[in-house]
Every structure is written in C-alpha cells, then in structure tokens.
Amino acid sequence: MKRLILTAMLCVAASYGFAQTTTTTTTTIVDSTKTGTDTTIVTKKHIKVKLGLGHDAPYVSPYTNDTTKVRRTKAPGFSFGITFSRIDLGFATLLDHGSFTLSPNNQFLSYRQAKTANFGFDVVQFGYRFNSAFKIYVSGGFDWTNIRLRQDITIQRNAPVLTYVPDSIHFSKNRFSSSYLRIPLSFYYRSHEDSRGNYFRLVVGPEVGILLNGRVKQISEERGKQKFDDDYHFAKLRKGAFIRMGYGIMGIYAKYYFNDMFENSPAQEGLRNFSFGLTLGF
Numbered sequence: 567m568k569r570l571i572l573t574a575m576l577c578v579a580a581s582y583g584f585a586q587t588t589t590t591t592t593t594t595i596v597d598s599t600k601t602g603t604d605t606t607i608v609t610k611k612h613i614k615v616k617l618g619l620g621h622d623a624p625y626v627s628p629y630t631n632d633t634t635k636v637r638r639t640k641a642p643g644f645s646f647g648i649t650f651s652r653i654d655l656g657f658a659t660l661l662d663h664g665s666f667t668l669s670p671n672n673q674f675l676s677y678r679q680a681k682t683a684n685f686g687f688d689v690v691q692f693g694y695r696f697n698s699a700f701k702i703y704v705s706g707g708f709d710w711t712n713i714r715l716r717q718d719i720t721i722q723r724n725a726p727v728l729t730y731v732p733d734s735i736h737f738s739k740n741r742f743s744s745s746y747l748r749i750p751l752s753f754y755y756r757s758h759e760d761s762r763g764n765y766f767r768l769v770v771g772p773e774v775g776i777l778l779n780g781r782v783k784q785i786s787e788e789r790g791k792q793k794f795d796d797d798y799h800f801a802k803l804r805k806g807a808f809i810r811m812g813y814g815i816m817g818i819y820a821k822y823y824f825n826d827m828f829e830n831s832p833a834q835e836g837l838r839n840f841s842f843g844l845t846l847g848f
Contacts, residue, residue, distance in 0.1 A: 645703075654845050655846075683712050705750055736786060767813070780796055798828075805824050827839050
C-alpha cells in the first residue's frame, strides 16, 4: 500500500512538472487626458497546472484579480486519452446487512478501521462533451481494498468457502486485500469558473469491477513477511455506484457496492463494501 501511494505521488508530481502551460494576456490602456493619445501595453503571464495528459485533463490556475478574463468555453465532441486522475484515497468499511457491526459469522473479519483503506485511480478514458458544463465518459483504472485484520488468523487458500484457521503467533500486520479493474461510467457537471480559474465539480455514476487478485499479507517475528495469493471468494464481478464532488482538483468521494463482497460462501451473504475519502484530479 505504501508503495502504491508513493507511486501515485510521484506520478502526480510528474504530471505537475510536465503539464504546466503559460497563458499570456495583453491589456491595452489608452490615456486620453493628455494632448494626443498615449498607449500602454501591459503583458501578464498566468500559469495553469494540468493534472494528467490531454486537453480534457483537470487543471488548477493560481492567478487572481483578472477582472477582464473571458470565460473559457469548450466545444462539444468526443475525446480519448491516457490519464492519471480520479485518485481515491480513503477508508473502506464493511456493512453486514446494512449494519456497521459484524454478525457472529463474520467476526473473524473484525478489522482496524483507521488502517483499512481504499485506493484507486484511472489510467484511460473515453467520453463525449456536450458543452462546457456537462460531459459523460467511461474510464478504466485500478482499485484496491486493504482490510487490516485484528485477530491472529490465516484465511485459507483454495477452500470451498471463505475459511480461516487461528494462529498461535502474533502478527504485527495481518492484511486481507483485493484488487479490481474498475470501469466507471461518469456523468460530469462543472460550474462556471471563478476568478482563479477553478470551479465546483460533481460526478456521479455506476461502476463495475473485475477481480484481479486477492491477497493475505502477514508479518510476524516467527515467520517474517509472508504473502499468499488466491481469489479468496471475492466477487468476480462487483457492481456499485459512486459520487465525487469538490472544488479545483481536490474533493471527496463515496462508493457503495450493491452485491456481496464474497461469492459461493453462504455465511458471508449480505456483507458489502462501502468506501469514502479524498479524491484528487477529477
């Protein structure tokens, strides 16, 4: 997880470093109080920082006091490109039949909320812009849910249902995680730009996830660091919805999945995933 966050930070820094554009504004002032006409040309340079690649990438503009700025408009049309955006970093929460309290069948999944995280980002998108305020696009990216288990247990691989065995040793880290290819369909709305060139954004839509892998990662003094990969009965296809809102390139998000986290494991029926946190570059 730390490596993923570090990679995301490096990519954001690279996007900032290589995607800066400078806009020059020329203002002509005519002084008619004297005999004749004096003309003064004032040139201002404004920096616009884009997060990602392509003309449709989100950006933030730090300039102020431009009272003569003309509102930017974008023409309708299709767009496709590589991007690094909609970077989600937040908390993952398990809902057991709508309750935050786990049922007896799921107590072995008791977790540390502060260390149970959701992380994801998009890398490609295709969409259509109707006007400057509204567009629709489908994108593709990756999404991880990392559950930090409280109990000293080992969840078993290749078991007919989700199964665990208790351990006699203590794990300093006992993480149960899943990784998905995420494919959201986004309905995007933005307000008019303010004096700084930024605006309010609201994005909602459905999301489909395709399971890539499940993993148990354990660290203990007796065994050192161990990793075990399996599907662990995570849902092969998960279906949910999301909402993102914010100002500039920063905002908040929430995601809820309508189907169960696990399949072919009757004891975990009704156990679902809800995530929320901060989002960057949407």
